[in-house]
Amino acid sequence: MVLTADIHLPEESELTVPEINLSTATLRAGSFHLGKYCEHANNEFMLCRFEEQDPRKCLNEGKVVTACTMEFFQKVKRACLDEFNQYANCVDKSSGDYSFKFCRKTQGTYDKCMLEKLNLERPGFGYFTEARVHSTNRPKPLEEPKAVYPDATPAIPEDAEKKPPRFGSRFYWITE
Secondary structure: OOOOOOOOOOOHHHHOOOOOOOOHHHHHHHHHHHHHHOHHHHHHHHHHHHHHOOHHHHHHHHHHHHHHHHHHHHHHHHHHHHHHHHHHHHHHHHOOOOOOOOOHHHHHHHHHHHHHHHOOOOOOOOHHHOOOOOOOOOOOOOOOOOOOOOOOOOOOOOOOOOOOOOOOOOOOOOOO
């Protein structure tokens, strides 16, 4: 990518947010409830990325997603830490691919705690694949004309002589 003087790159202070230092098993264990808890922020970020086609314009929406994730895990830590740790440990240790199928008992305990203490129900099967309309306060971006670039190499003329390959076909199953 070629950068020119008129392209604005964000400074490091604009990019710096507190990171979520959690393991894969921990993120997978909390993924369903996290997805439901931060659904609006995630949808807003993805809509921005899709409409703008430029990740630099969606930094604030990304920061909101990170803040929502931090808030979710802080609430889980205060309300259901023991149940969550048992479930995450089971997901981590029971299989090599972090499968949920061996951890249904600890998942049930964790889900029950999340429902009782945080009033957050585990989404049903297929919840995240359902079609939804997301309403936003962010103005729709203006349509910019797409740049059209001429073909860099001219095509071979139709009447040009096309000689057969010198050493036969490149495909080993075709013999001449």
